[in-house]
Amino acid sequence: MTHYTTRPHKLITVIIPKGVDTELVNQLVDEVGINSVNVNYARGLGRITPLRHRGIGETTEKAIITVLIEEERADEVFEFIFYKADVNHPHGGLMFQQSLLANTLFKIPEIQEE
């Protein structure tokens, strides 16, 4: 049984304000059918932050979402996230895509509904 694949996959990382993440993850699962999504939280520090007026070095809470996706669907999912997470506005966040050399597959075990 093969536990990993060399079939080309991409890793999409999205850094967005905390609060936007839950809805985005739900949409990725329900609308795109992806289950290889991880979320962790971070503090963001930038030259121009929403709280800059409060002083230099002010940080904001961010969510970092990583999505593993097959190469063929990467562009479609990248665009989906861009619009759904509303990245295209000031302080909307940042996203990027990287290629991977190898990765494992993630399948949720089939659980019988009660």
Added chain:
Amino acid sequence: MSKNNREMVVLTDVSLITTIVQRGKANDIVKAAQEAGAQGASIHYSHGQGVRERLGILGLAVEAEKETIHIIVSSDQANKVFESIYRAGDFDTPGMGFMWVSPVEKAATFVPEDILEKFARDDSRNPFNARLDET
């Protein structure tokens, strides 16, 4: 040049610098990166193992909790920012942490209209070399 909210500007020629340092040192690292031209960073906590365990009692001086810093920079700036972080983080000292640069195929974020116009005027420096209109 007009731009509406439904237009995606894709940036290429960008790199991701990932740095892992002892907890409490991330702000100095980000400051050094910004001085070298980086725009910002995101920082999260993590737990590390390595030199701390090998140092025995002296390992207490090494913070087990780490801060992981992600910085996206243009590929042109990557070496300069990398070097600046290296110096600020004292990475030539064992146990201080480590860092790497990884390639990014493409990135997207909000780009102000005036910046787009500035780069459109000088296409040779244009990092926004692909534009995907809403389909």
